[in-house]
């Protein structure tokens with residue numbers, strides 16, 4: 001039997017340095033736990049543009065399709081700001097999501113006990129927080145047509161189209177209900193049905209799918225109220241399901257609540273492949289952080305936890321994922337901190353690779 | 364000389380009870396400060412639907428056009444949830460905004476000293492917070508065509524259109540720069556130019572307008588990063604300008620940061636009328652709060668502060684507005700609290716009308 005394949009796309013900014021730590025962890029699981037992967041690496045984002053004039057080469061796209069799972073670092077940076085929209089680093093990531101049809105983006109917002117003090121929110125508001133945002137990832141205003149900047153009369157007009165079909169809503173809703181069944185059995189769906197017809201359809205379809213999950217307590221909230229309630233008392237939520245654009249804002253907001261932005265992973269899942277595994281891409285929620293790139297300051301934990309999600313969702317090794325997560329909790333409890341997890345007076349932070357080594361040691 | 368005219372639209376839910384307190388304040392300014400208004404009242408939202416089968420009667424629309432300023436309470440409630448989209452309470456409000464062409468929605472997020480403890484955020488993060496969100500209010504995905512739910516193949520598809528012309532962006536940007544000039548001279552514009560062409564145009568036009576305001580320090584942020592940064596350290600901002608939908612979420616988020624949702628007013632301004640005053644509608648940021656409607660529990664301060672904004676922006680009585688705001692601060696400093704401003708163990712709250720009376724006494 002061949003080993004499962006992992007395609008690694010470190011990308012831009014801090015992507016390569018955090019991914020180097022993930023490689024150490026992957027190696028450890030290979031030698032110590034008998035979980036060997038066929039790992040290969042390729043380019044995405046600005047570095048792909050530098051090499052090939054496109055943020056995602058067709059060959060890379062093909063390798064992503066063929067891989068059992070893809071692990072991505074981050075894309076983008078000021079160096080590429082002036083590029084044409086069609087070749088911006090982000091387009092590489094969006095093409096991966098779209099062509100692999102990764103419609104269900106799981107973004108846990110979890111507050112690590114050792115870091116509860118680090119949030120801008122009061123400790124009692126966030127301590128123990130553990131919610132999951134399911135964001136639709138392959139449709140909506142990110143991909144809807146018509147789109148572009150057009151001449152009209154004697155001025156320009158910028159147009160994007162929010163567009164959701166019933167089946168697009170149904171499949172992401174299903175994945176959210178399934179997750180809710182394995183968690184607290186509470187699902188809150190967010191849209192702006194009071195203003196947008198696409199939100200009305202969203203609410204209807206989610207309600208319909210809900211009939212198949214009578215055990216799950218379903219509620220609906222306008223997205224603006226959702227932003228408020230996430231800020232006021234996030235623990236009222238268990239699983240949240242929402243569209244691509246609202247999910248972009250709300251999941252970043254939820255991530256920031258935890259005070260642990262450098263800590264949060266994500267999984268983007270599609271339909272099952274022939275081998276039964278879902279099409280899958282794992283990436284940290286944090287971006288490329290060009291301001292600290294190449295300085296060994298970045299926190300590799302979000303990317304390492306993304307690999308833990310891969311163990312759980314792609315390779316059915318939930319136990320091993322839990323082992324990795326426990327090691328990280330232990331390291332944090334011991335007070336090991338990268339710079340992003342410290343206040344100005346909290347002493348000396350460890351480097352990216354020191355954090356990776358500490359996690360290895362805890363394993 | 365005739366008195367300036369004020370059209371009052373109490374609307375639904377707690378709208379009528381908070382507006383009753385505003386009426387007391389308006390009367391006080393008439394008798395004690397010689398600022399008499401010709402006040403008239405009419406229906407909007409669910410109550411208008413109940414009376415006329417439409418959430419905004421054409422006669423009311425005409426009176427709003429003719430008024431020197433409009434003061435609105437709130438619209439909406441579960442009673443109207445099943446209504447067709449075209450006659451939902453919200454459509455009444457949206458029609459007012461659109462037909463009066465109120466393109467610039469000012470939403471201050473201000474943390475009242477006496478209430479800093481009440482935020483879910485840490486005190487040092489929000490104490491003294493004073494930012495202004497300028498939200499475009501008459502375009503974008505709220506009004507763009509095509510829109511609706513259509514049949515396609517054998518399923519339905521929900522469509523809305525995000526659409527901004529250069530001139531729409533330019534005029535709201537100008538109003539934001541003007542405000543920044545009168546405040547801290549810092550403006551941050553938020554969009555998703557990395558994903559949406561309408562965001563690219565937005566960024567370009569705001570940058571162009573910025574050339575006319577060299578004193579204002581202009582920055583750009585993706586809206587998801589904006590949600591994060593507002594949560595992490597809101598005091599980094601002075602004025603924020605953004606589109607209709609992002610503004611809806613981000614201003615609610617900013618409002619919730621202050622812990623003072625029942626405290627926050629808004630002004631929606633359009634072009635100058637023949638008399639030099641801008642077309643204007645003032646309303647509290649909080650909604651109709653149907654769960655507490657009719658119980659005398661609502662906090663009237665947001666609506667009273669909306670009248671203060673009317674004094675300032677429509678009637679050039681900044682001094683009188685400041686007088687009213689100071690009275691409110693005094694009442695809060697004295698510990699007078701409606702239920703929304705109290706924790707469970709904080710004693711007995713005052714009623715809506717007791718709060719109104721306390722403010723009158725402080726005046």
Ligand SMILES: CC(C)[C@H](C(=O)O)[C@@H](O)C(=O)O
Nearest residue numbers: 076090093094248557558587
């Ligand atoms: C990089 C960008 C295209 C992306 C998005 O908007 O989806 C990012 O913000 C995210 O949330 O993964």
Ligand SMILES: CC(C)[C@H](C(=O)O)[C@@H](O)C(=O)O
Nearest residue numbers: 194195224439453456457611
């Ligand atoms: C009531 C609703 C239509 C409205 C909006 O979405 O604009 C409200 O949320 C607001 O922010 O004023």
